[in-house]
Amino acid sequence: MNWSTVLLTLYVLIWPVLVAGTLTVIIRAFIKDWREARREGRPII
Template sequence: MSTLALTLYTLMWPMIVLVVMGVIGYAFFTDFKEARRSGKDII
């Protein structure tokens, strides 16, 4: 396996985690803003 392919494979996983955490964070803050606007608890 070439060095470039191994490097890209290694760096791919942190990028996938970053995207997933971004989606989860965006959904959380959207729900948080909606709960504050309606006066409800988030839990």
């Protein structure tokens, strides 16, 4: 295998990791805000 194949493979495989990390941050922030709103008795929207 040459370097261009290795680099292209890493480039393609890194995207699912980045997307999963970003989605995790967004979901955790949403759950935190949702719990806080529920505790205060106000709608989240």
